[in-house]
Amino acid sequence: MFDCIMRIIVIILIVTLCLGIANSDSSESKPRQKRAWIIDSFTIEEEYPGPYPYTLGKIHVERDYRVAFKLHGNGVDEDPKGLLEIDETKGIISVLGKVDYEKHQVLKLKFEARNVSNQELDTRLGVEITILDINDHPPKFQLSVYETDVEESKEQGTYIITVVATDDDRPGSPNSTIQYRMVSVTPDTPNTEFYIQDSGRISFKGCLEYEEAQKYTIVVEAKDGGEVKQLSSTSTVIINVLDKNNHMPVITGRSGTGRVKERESGLAILRVHTTDEDSKGSAAWRAKYTISGDKGEHFQIHTDPETNDGILTVVKPLDYEEGSERHLSVTVENEEPYFSCQVKRKTSTEKWVLNKIRADTGKGGLPIPVSVNITITVEDVNDPPEFKPTQKEVMVDEDIMTGYLLETFTSVDPDGGPTSEIEYVIGDDPAGWFHVDPKNCQITTVKTLDRESPYVVNGTYTVTIYSIDKGNPPMTSTATLTIHLSDKNDNLPQLHMRTVSMCLSDESTMTNITAYDMDDAPFSGPFRFELLGDVKGKWSLDSNYGTTVNLIKKGTVYSGHHQLQVKIYDQQGHYSLQNISVIVCDCSIGTSCLVRGAPSTNVNSNAIGIVIVSLLLLLGCLMLVFLLTCGREKFDFPFSNNSGDVLLTSNIEKPGTDCKVPDNSDRLLPLQVDHHQTDVCQSLYGQKATMQYASTFQQVGNQTSGYQNLYQNREEQGYHLYGGTNSMYKRMTMQHTKSMTDRYQYKALTLGGKHSFSKGGAFLLRKEAITSLIYQRLSSIQTLREELCDYDPKVYADEGDVATQSELDCISMDEEEFAPDDFLNLGPRFITLATICSPKPALH
Structure with missing residues (x-):
């Protein structure tokens, strides 16, 4: 009973649900009057050969009224455009051209049907057209040529290279399935065989032999598996064989x-x-x-x-x-x-x-x-001697006597020669302290050894000895003797500084004094110091034991230099007396008390060398001047007999009325030629030049003698005019006379025209000519009583009898002896002298 009721309830629910769905569909379809349908898809073969256009298919829509068909999407108004079209009245789809599968695998379109009377959408369908792939693409290698190297010692089966090919047809289809094979191998060697696997991997069997083939060229083919037709392509693989060591030297x-x-x-x-x-x-x-x-x-x-x-x-x-x-x-x-x-x-x-x-x-x-x-x-060649041993050491005192046997070396000849044919000589001995016996190589001292020598380093002195054989060529070997010198107390204590300074003060002041000893302990410091002399109340030492002690100055010591004597003892009681100079000065004057030591002259070796070099340079310059002035090189010195060739004639005037020249021709004296001077000239200028010089002087002797007498008269007149006290005028006049004489002698030399003189002679002539010209100018302005600017003596008032004026006694003036030859060496000072002695010109 219960089961029947449940079944009735289920049936009622099902019927109610179906009716609701039906009502819902009818209510929705009535206002829109349209529906989208998906029909079976069409197919197009790739690269179809035609003819075009051809009918692909028809879309069926059954209506009681007329409809118009439209098509949109790929192949119509989208890529690839222009490939498809539809008949608007019948709904037939046509293909207009070829299509490429690798670009378009599916074409998606939209189909619409509209009512012709009112243009309302009646039906909308989705249409898919599938492109069928065909084998239209052959396999392609990534490289047209592959190349690689392989050593000839590689084991067979070793990977060499891989080739790769691709196919653009539909993946997984037979059209894209690739197979590889070797078309050819060049050269074809009997002991090597190459093969390729399905993956494109290439290897070999056997043995590679570089001497048989240095390079292999392989043609590889790639073929697809197309059902209708098969497509393929090739590539070249080059394999270079590298030579390895398969041949023994x-x-x-x-x-x-x-x-x-x-x-x-x-x-x-x-x-x-x-x-x-x-x-x-x-x-x-x-x-x-x-x-x-x-x-x-x-x-x-x-x-x-x-x-x-x-x-x-x-x-x-x-x-x-x-x-x-x-x-x-x-x-x-x-x-x-x-x-x-x-x-x-x-x-x-x-x-x-x-x-x-x-x-x-x-x-x-x-x-x-x-x-x-x-x-x-x-x-075999000559071997050098061999010292046995080559090094020795010895210890001696530094004060051993000369001739002391220090050590003996032995040298043998490895060639078997007699030892007596070996000679020994001293090698490096910078201090020159030792001698070696050339026969037995006994080393002895020739000087006293000194441990404090600069050649001794840390108490050690080194000597080298050479042994020389008499082979061809002679050979040499070297031995070394190291000498350790024991120190002796052979040096006395010394002061580091012998001059110190201290400030002047009323209080006690002090300074340090330090001593040293070139000997080592126990022959050196610390030292004991002792002041000697009168030092009580003035000087003292603070802690007179040690290397450095304090010198104390009492307040009673005055400023200045003080000499003190210090006695310094070493540890063995040996002493030395040392002088120390103490300078006491006022430190308040400056920032510090400067040490003012006693003047001394210290000339080092560099200064001496500079002085010697300077003297040598000076000597060289003097010798150069001597060679230049006394050389024998001749040159032409042109003279003209007629001065009018280069100068205008200016002696055409007649004598004036205000000047009378006395005729003193009767007083002319002959010119005396000094034979001693002739010898000197011969030595300087040669015999020929000297003879010309003497001859010329003889020709003009009368002129020069007359000129001397004329000036002698003027000298006497000047002497009387100045009361015999003007010695300066006398000397000047004598010198001028001599110069004028020389001038006329020089003029006489030039009368001969063009003569040949040495350089020294020409210089002498030029000097004499200039000197004569200077004295001529001085003479012209010193003519007595005939200058135009002279004035008459002025008459002064009578000042009384000279005899009654006892306070106006004559003043005696001591004359100082003066040699006239001193004027010859005045040099540039002569201009000053001439200016002083010359009267000033009169102003008109």
């Missing part, structure tokens, strides 16, 4: 003397010649040499980079006495490890059966290196 010979003199080094004595079939210049070709049997490591061998030869060089001197021959073994191998590969059997699998040797891993056994035996001959 071979020694073909040697060249060189193979002989070396003992003690020689740095010489190439032998070359080992080697050939190798690997690539020249590579690590597989370059040879590496090793030497065995060289116990003393005297030899070294290196590789010539051009020829690959081994050059054997002596790097450490050999000794003939240790053996006249050296037996060596030279082994050669390459820088790169050796390998070898041979094909024993080919199989259909990926790897063949090989016989391979690798030196780097030891696989297959190690190769036997190539070697050659070499004998080197050592030639």
Whole structure:
């Protein structure tokens, strides 16, 4: 009963729900009158060959009234545009052209049907058109040419390179499935076979051989799996084989003397010649040499980079006495490890059966290196003597006597010569303290040793001794003697400073004085100081023991220099007396009390050297002047007999009426020629010039004599005019007379026209001419009583009798003796003298 009721309730609910849904659909459809439908999709084959257009399909919409069809979307008004069209009255869809699957896999469109009478939307449908892919794209390689390098020592099956091709057809379809294969391999070698896997990975079987093929060219094809047709493309793979060491070097010979003199080094004595079939210049070709049997490591061998030869060089001197021959073994191998590969059997699998040797891993056994035996001959030469031992040390006191036997060295000849043929000489002995016996090498002292010498360093003095044999050539060896000098108390204490300064004060002041001793302890400080002399109440020492003590000045000491004497004892009681100069000065005058020591003259070696150099330079200058003035080089000194050639004639005037020149021709004296002066001139200017000089003086003797007499008269007149007291005038007149005489003598020399003089003579003539001209000018302005500017004596009033004026006694003036020749050496001062002695010109 209960079950029946439940079933009735369920049925009622279902019916009610269905009626509600139906009413809802009818209520919605009545106002819109439209519905969107999705129909079955159409398909278009990619790249269909046509003809175009062709009918793709028809959309069926059954209505009692006429409708118009419209199509929108891909292929109509969206990309790819113009591909599809629809008949507006029949609803037939047509294809107008080709479509590319790789660009458009699906075309989505919207179909609409409208009522023609009222243009209301009747039906809207979604249309999908699927593009069917065809095999229209061949596989494409990423590169048209692949290139790689591979070493010839690589194991078979080693990865070489991978080629990659892609297909633009639908992924996963047979049209995009790619298979690889090798079309060709060039060159085709019997021991190498290349293969490619499905992934494009390329490898090889067998052995690579650089000598057979340095490069392989492989053409690889990629083909798709199209059902209708299959498309393919190719690419080229270039494999460069790198040469490795699969050929051992071979020694073909040697060249060189193979002989070396003992003690020689740095010489190439032998070359080992080697050939190798690997690539020249590579690590597989370059040879590496090793030497065995060289116990003393005297030899070294290196590789010539051009020829690959081994050059054997002596790097450490050999000794003939240790053996006249050296037996060596030279082994050669390459820088790169050796390998070898041979094909024993080919199989259909990926790897063949090989016989391979690798030196780097030891696989297959190690190769036997190539070697050659070499004998080197050592030639005997003169060996230097050998000191045994070469160094010795000795300790002596510094005050040992001269002739003391210090040490003896022994030297032997390794060539077996007698020891008596070895000579010994002293080497480095900067102080010159020692002598070595040339026969037995006994070293003795020749001077007293001094530990405080600057050549002694830290109490040690070093001497070297040479031993010389008499071989050809003579050879030398050296021994060293180190001498340790024991200190003795041979130096007395000294003061560091012998001059100190102190300030003047009423109170006691002090300063430091320091002593030193060149000896070492216990022969030096600390010292004991003692003041000597009258120092009580004036000077004292504060703590008279030590290296430095205080010198105390009492207030009673006055300012100035004070000399004190200090007695200084060392630790052994030896003493010295030292003088110390103390300067006491007033420090209030300045900022400090300056030390004013006693004047002294210290001339160092540099100053002496400068003085010597200056003297040498001065001597050189004097010698140069002497050579220039006394040289024998001649030059022409032109003279003209007629001065009118260069000067206008100006002596045409007649004598004036206000001047009378007395005729003193009767007083002319002949010119005297000094024979001593003639000898001097001959020595300076030559005999010829001297004879011309004397002859010319004889020709003008009358003129010069007359001129002398004329001035002598004027001298007498001037002397009387000035009362005989004007000695200056007398001297000037005498000198002027002499100068005028010289001037006329010079003029006489020029009468001969053009003469040849030495440079010294020309200089003398010029000097005399200038001197004569100066005195001529002075004479013209000193003519007595005839100057135009002279005035008559002025008459003064009578001042009384001279005899009655006792207070106006004559004043005697002592005349100082003066030689007239002093005027000859006045030099530039003569101008001042002439200005003073010359009267001022009268003004009209």
